Amino acid sequence: MKRDWTFQSWLETAREKSVSPGEVVLQKEIEETGTTRENILEELSLRLEVMKKSLKRGLSREDISPGGMLKDEGQRLQEYFSRETSLTGAGAIKAAIYAIAIGRENAGMGRIVALPTGGAAGIVPGVLLSLAEKKELGEEELQRGLLIAAGAGMVVGEKMEMSGAAGGCQAECGVAAGMAAAGGMALLGGEGEQAFEAFALACKNLLGLTCDPVGGLVEVPCVKRNGFAAVQALLAVDLVRGGLHSVIPPDEIVDAMAETAGLLPGSLKETARAGLARTKTGLKLMENRDD
């Protein structure tokens, strides 16, 4: 019988087959799609290429976004922190800048990889690409990190829909932070239990996050939130490395998120009917727009 895809069954499968958790994801993909290992790895590399391109473009962008609320965030931050020292640390600020740059590229109708969604697209590549640069890791490690991040995202996908409209921002940036933490931990060599612990810590901290962007646009708070979520993912990895663990197991955190998704009111799920979208400034910014 086919097993449900949970963190627990994932780990058990790895133990039974005596393979790594990343290998379990790869074998599952081969089995369920009928594609070859080579094709899957090639497709992962193609998507990494798209991520790198969207990062590059996001870092040089200086046009005004469709909603008029964003401009050159990526470029401006990178320029400043090439001269100045960051308080959060070189690794954290780099991940945040990368995540914000890709978020900015997404907001400008640029080409990105949804991860797991467009609004959260900067978080996983922000963490993985910056970490790979810092640790001088190559393509193979990045593919492995993505496999673990994807496996974690798929656990959530089994239990709930990942969209702001169905689950609020916890289902987008919350899940992405968890995926990034798991993938980041995998890049450092902890692709099993440690990665799942990192997922749990990052995801848990963003439970209940609402989706209330100004004018319904993926601009405010989405783009900067990508930066914040990337830093949280790195912190989750550090907490696990430092010996902490999540009291609530990762599978139960996913259950809690799915339950919370149902309880969040529709006005806070990508409808621009409450929260930030209805602040004085938020409304004023959208006043002169025709939708």
Add this chain to the structure above:
Amino acid sequence: MRETIFSVIGPVMIGPSSSHTAGVARLGKISRHILDREPEYAEIYFFHSLAETLRGHGSDRAVIGGILGFDSADEKLPESLELAGERGLEFTLKKGEERGAHPNSLLIKLESSGETVEVFGSSRGGGNILVEKINGFDVSLEGRYNALWILHLDRPGLVAEIASLLAAGGINIAFMRLQRSQPRGMASLVVECDQHPGERIQEDISRIKFVESCRIIPPVR
């Protein structure tokens, strides 16, 4: 719905929203495939969450781009409203009410030289879609397989005849959904296949007695 890693690491898409841009573009494109010719007129109704954030998420550009045949990663998507004029597509965009429907639902009506289709579907997060109704018939299409959409009269043995034509052509059926309007009335059959059925099988099915029409709906990206 998410049994491949590339539904969470993907799709590769034009921003800003996987459900309000990419998914909507795919719904537009699958509607074009269902019409099976160059659309001349489109009327689109956006519901709930989609209606609230319509222009902000580029859902208007996405759906028109899809109807023009662009996939969700096509860099022409942001210019689709302007390109529609050049391609001779007229369109109107409306906000609608539909109680109990999924928060990201839309209805796409397409017309071309007297032929019309009405496609009701929803965008299910991460660019995934579900077509729920075609011309009022319940269907369940995710746009991931090559599908046949067959309209026929409700008569004994028709499904068997269609299945044997597919079997003879080496085409494996992955999913199938049949619904009739009333006993001996018009029925709709959607067959999702592991392989592209090909035009010959399409013609053979079209020639079966009591079959009204048979269209191939390829997967959409």
